[in-house]
Each structure stands twice: as structure tokens, then as C-alpha cells.
Amino acid sequence: MKAIVIRKHGGPGVLSYEDVPDPIPEKNHVLIKVNYCAVNHLDIWVRNGIVGKTVTFPHILGCDICGTLMEGFGKFKKGDKIVVYPAFESNVPRVSFGIIGGFGKYQGGYAEIIQVPKRNIIKKPAELSDKEAAAINISYLTAWNMLEKSRCKKGDIILIWGANSGVGSAAILLAKAKGLKVITIASDSDKVKFAKKLGADFVINRNTSDVTSEVLRITDNNGVDAVIDHVGAKTWPTSLEVLKVRGNMIACGTTTGSDATVNIRSFYSKEAQIIGGYLGTRAQLVSLHKFMKQKKIRPVIDSTYDLKDAKKAHQRMEDSSQTGKILLQVSS
Template identity: 35%
Template sequence: MKALRIHGHGDPSVLRLDDLPDPEPAPGQVLVRVLGVSINHLDLWVRRGMPGFKVEFPRILGCDGTGEVVAVGEGVTAFHPGQKVVLEPGYSSGRSEFDLEGLDHLAEDYAIRGEHGDGFDRELVAIEQRYLCPLPDGLDPVRAAAVPLAFLTAWGMIERAQLERGETVLVIAGSSGVGSAAIQIASHLGARVLATAGSDAKRQLALDLGAESVIDHHDPDWPREVKRLTDGDGADVVVEHVGPATWSGSMRSLARLGRLVTCGGTTGAKVEITLPHLFIKNQTILGSTMGPASALPQIFDRVARGIYQPVLDAAVPMSEARAAHERLESGGVVGKIVLLPGS
């Protein structure tokens, strides 16, 4: 089989399509032919290298995707050959208190495919059945490959912020994978959704997904527009995942008693906080990593019913992964790029 691997850190030129032996399913495992794998910013960080995080090489990238069952190992009864499935991005021992409560993403040993271990940028994968969930009938597996990591991350952020019906939420970079998912999740909860985006096409997408108003975050005065739209109050919740490029504006847009929730920073790891603004306004900054795998069936049920819409920028052969990484790094992607193994 072909697999997309890196043998060292660097620019997209370090991506290599390697020939590997076809895997065989062990007892309790399912052999899946991968039909689509989304590219996430996490793939870029792993490829480039992250300070303080050691990657064992070679590493197969790819955090999440969809596939079709080819064969099942001994003891597997939940899946059968020909069945379409979702490949879950996270994994853990399954034995912690959080695992048993259905909150696997909070377990100390929680890890993400393609980051802490080999991922799904490959033609075949043998995987424990507990890391699969059925793909609802009728869903296009390529479009569905854009869902798992982005929607789980946004789901976890909205839950972490305890967003309530009627509150105002500001979603930064609303046309991104996480941003587009957050708009839809918050809108379905009954919140008033504002968003930011950097181009006319991206702003229109955010509006189409349910945002009431969308602001150009390249305008240095964009936080003032958030205040104008909220009668001077600001947003009750800010969904922030860009980091240094938008952080100051996000904090300026946050209401008194507001909650800013962040899952990372695509523009860097360090930000500044003006402490008097934080404590005088009784604001809260929350960290969030992924979301519980137990939410995936509910997420995909809503996708199947048309409540959530995966945003697919492009589906490209895995052989074109270098160009796809370059596009995502350039900021020109609207939604998600999905790689197609076997092409």
C-alpha cells in the first residue's frame, strides 16, 4: 500500500509517498480501506516541527477520515466487510475515569492520530473496532472525511464555554474547518453568531452557515465593529483558534463576564494578556482540546439530517499532498481539503 510519510521536519517537500506492506487485522481489529483523509493544521505543525514535541520518524500523517471495511479480525461483530465507517482521530487506553465517563479526550494518555502515532494518510489501516463508528447511509464518505476532527474540536470548545441559548458567540476565522463547525453548532444551540473572515468568499460562507454578521479581521478596527453589533457589550463567548494574529482583537471583543475558549493558535503559540482588563471585567480564558468521541454519532446524525454541513474546499489525490499543504499554509483554503488515497 501507499502511505504519506515524513522522515524529518521541513516544508511540504519532505512529504513522501512510501510503499509499505498491506496490514492484516489482529483479533479485535478491523481492516479499513481509507476513502478520504482531511488535512488539518495539526498536519502542518507535525510536518514543520513543534517546540518541545518530539516526533518519531518516519511518521504517517492524517488525523481523521472515512473508509470502507475490507475484513475483520477475530472477535469483531460490530462491523462487516463493505460497511462505510468513520475513522476517529483520538485514542487512549480506555481505562481511565474519563474514558469510562465517555470523556476520552480528557484522559491523561489521550493522543491524536498523525501526531502522537501514525495516522490515516494511507490506503489501508488495521484499527481497533472501538475507534470506528458507522457512517450513516447516504453520506458521501469524501465530504464526511471533513467532519471528525473539526467538528469534535468545535463541539468540545462550545461545551467548554458552556454556551447558552440566546447568548452571543464570536467565531474567529469562521470559514476554517473548526470555525465553520463552530458556527453551525452554536447556531443550532440557539445562540446569536457573529464571525470573522478574511475575504468576501469566506465571509459569504460564514453567512451561509448561520452567522448573523461577518467581519473582516484584516481591518485593524474589527473589534470595534463587534462592539457596535452588540450595542457596546461585546460577545459572551469568543471561539479563538488563530492565536497571535487575532488574540488582542478577540480579547477586546469579549464582554464583561465573557468566556474566551481556545484550542490552539495557527499563527503561533505565544500571546499577551492585559491583566486589568481580564480581572476588572471578570472574564475567563478556557483551554480546550478536541472533544469526546462519544459525540461523533450525534454529530454525524445531524450531518445526515442536513443540520450540519461539512465544508469541502477540494478533494485531491494523495499524490498531490505537497500542493495541498502549500495551499493550506497560504491561507487560501475555504473549509477543508480531503486527500484521496489510492489516487
């Protein structure tokens, strides 16, 4: 089969389009013909490498998959369109789970065929195209989980960083559908326009305005009920600063680094909570599918590349040029 393989960590140049042997399924696993695989920031972390995390080379990236079953089992038939719930049991102490195609034992979906545990198979929602169904198993599920953890109710106000990102754009769409008021952050006029189109109530251009003063102005100095922070070190101080009394900050990412300096006194004196968000459960993915169907939400796709052009797709994400999800088409 054709696959994008990495044989060492590094920049987009380490992504190599090659012929590799088809996987042979282990017990309780099933083979899937991959139709689309979305690109996620995790793919860049794994490609670059993170100190203390390992993959076995050659490794195949890709965790966000819509495909076709190559054999039937249980209620599923050969040829059924499915999506893959991306998490598997972790053997790393104090880590909730591993992610398929990420760090850990599973090869990912930048390949024509992939094997995954049977219990990770979920029927593809009929109302979504294959491409759309591949776009939601990581960013949208994480955003959904974070919104649930925020405990925000209809009418509450939430700050969502990075409107153009996978997680940010998903969180805006889902938060609006839940009846929340959304303040979001963008870094240029096109991304501001994109955020408004998604339905955000207030969009702050972080390159022309001070985020803290703008959020406090919008909220009459009260702050926000919750913050969705996937950006990390550079945004944590602001996220905590703009939380209202007993507000919740939900953090899932470290795009700008994982060592933040925060004002502890300001944090405890408002009795804030910092909550970690890590993907979500299989049951949450099923409930997300239902919610998106009920609210007629379609994931926002930025662009689609052929599998062999994965380097270009990675470059687009690293340049932060995307508005929404970047997809790889593996087969039609």
C-alpha cells in the same frame, strides 16, 4: 500499499508518495481501507515539527478518516463504511490524549491501509458521503466540543475567528443550528461572502476594519457571550477584550503562535473564563452525527486532491486559500 510518508520535518517538500509495507494489525486493532482523509492544521504541525514533540520516522500523517473495514468484529462486518474517532490514550503526563497520525505512536490516514484500535471505529453516518464523513472527525468535533464548553444558549452572541478555516466554518454552521447569533472574521471579500453563505449574522473583514471596535459596535458595547479562538497569540488579546462580563473564551489553536500577551486586569475584572478545547470525546462525535442529521448539516468541502497530490493540498492550507475542508482521496 501507497502512502505519503515523511522521513524528516520540513515544508510540503518532505511529503513523499511511496510504496510502503501494509500494516500488520496488533491485538484489538483492525485494518481499514482508507477512502478519504481530510487535511487538518495538525498535519502541518507534525510535518513541520514542534519542539518537545516527537514522531518516529518514517511517519504517515492524517487523522480525519472515512474508510471501509477489511475484516468484521463485534457488530461490524467486513466491507462496512466507518469513520475513525481520532484520539487514543495518551502516555504524555497531563495531556488528555494523543491523535492518530499526529505526534505519538499511530501512523495516519495518508495511506491506502491503516490500523486503528477497534474501539475507535464508528459507523459512517448514512446521510453523509464518504468525503463528508471524513471531514468532521477533527474540525467539526472540536467546534462542537467548544460550543458545548461555551455554555451559550439560544439567542446568545458568539465571536468565531477564521470563517474560512476548518474549525471556524464548522463552528459557524453548528452555532447557527443551535440558534446562536454569530459574528465572524474574514480577511478578504471572497471569505466574507463565504462566511455570509454559511449563515453568519455579522462578518468583519479584519483587513479593512478594527475587530474590537466592530464587535463592540455590533453588541452595543456589551461584548459577546463567548469567543471561539483557534488562532492563538495574535487574537487572544482581542478575544478577551470583546468578551462581556462573565463571558467564556474557548481556545483550541495556536496558528499564529502559542505565547500571547493579555491584559490580566481586564480579564479578571470581567470575571471571564478561558477554557481549553481539545478535540472531544467519542460520545460527543456520536452526538454530533445525530445533531448534524437532525439539523441536515453537511460539512463544507473546499477541495479534493488525489493522495499523491498531498503537497498541493498542504500548500493550499498553508496559503490559507481554503474555504472549508480540504480532502485527500485515497481510494474510491
